[in-house]
Amino acid sequence: MTGIGTLAEGPLHAAVKQWLARPGDRVEVPVDRFVIDLVRADGELVEIQTGGFGPLGPKLDALLDGHRMRIVHPVPAERRIVRVDADGVVLSERRSPKSASVLEVFDRLVAFPSLVGHPHLVVEVLLCREDHVRGPAPVRSTGNRRRTKDPGTRHLDAVLARHEVRRPADALALLGVDVPEVPFSTRDLAALLGAPRVLTQRVVYCLRLMELVAPAGRDGRTPLYRRV
Structure with missing residues (x-):
């Protein structure tokens, strides 16, 4: 089903939503004045956030006290750089030396660390293998000869592991x-x-x-x- 918010979502967001969906779940569901990525059959509201958590603030303020909510954050534990031409034909593939760990979620939790432990909130971190699809050559930033700007798009290949944070002790355990x-x-x-x-x-x-x-x-x- 095509939902209200699907036209603006990227391929990683769409793939994670599909990966999470279970029978009986509904996607892109209006709840109060917001649209929720996924509503579980048991009523849990699931929001997939590939970037910072700051934009979730208004939803949490309005909905958290009355609804169980889960924030799902995918982290690229492994990534492959795939360059394609204008027609989408693959020109090259290589494994990126960059990787991220579960600790990356703290870079997002700075938006509302004191909410960790709220009885209605779960933060779930997905460690993923991703393809970062980019153009045939890096795009140089305007006015800067050295820097390049070529973020491309993130595509899910596989979910390697998942970690839940329900209370502060769970966040501490992420440190390892x-x-x-x-x-x-x-x-x-x-x-x-x-x-x-x-x-x-x-x-x-x-x-x-x-x-x-x-x-x-x-x-x-x-x-x-x-x-x-």
């Missing part, structure tokens, strides 16, 4: 390591996680709002944190 009990900096945690510093700063921000870590003074000008 024990947060130190002694004071630590974001640099210390980044080394432990093997993650970029900026992403680790967002992890710590979310954990603070979830009351899982707390400030623990400073080492010179560097803020320190401790596990609660």
Whole structure:
């Protein structure tokens, strides 16, 4: 069935929705003044968010207290770069050296970390194998000879794993390591996680709002944190 919001969705969004759908589910369903990606037969509202979580704010504010809601976020754990010509003929394929981990969800959770643990909210992370389909050559950004802008489109190949976050402890478990009990900096945690510093700063921000870590003074000008 073609729904109200299907014309604007990308191929990854459409494929994830199809992958999630079960018998009895309805797609693109008006609920109050919003359109929901998928409504389960048991009434759960499912929203697929391939980008940031910020745009979901109005829906959560209006619907979360009265409805069970699930936010599904696909992460490209493996990706292949596929270049095609104007007719869609494949010119080349290669595996991208870039990959993302389940920690990427913290980059999105900064929009509302304090909602984690709400009895009606589940955040589900899908680790995916994706094809990133792009044009025959990178497109250079206007006025910049070095940078190129060629995001292409994301296509789902397979779902490799799925993780649910229902409460703050589930978010902590996504780290895959024990947060130190002694004071630590974001640099210390980044080394432990093997993650970029900026992403680790967002992890710590979310954990603070979830009351899982707390400030623990400073080492010179560097803020320190401790596990609660």
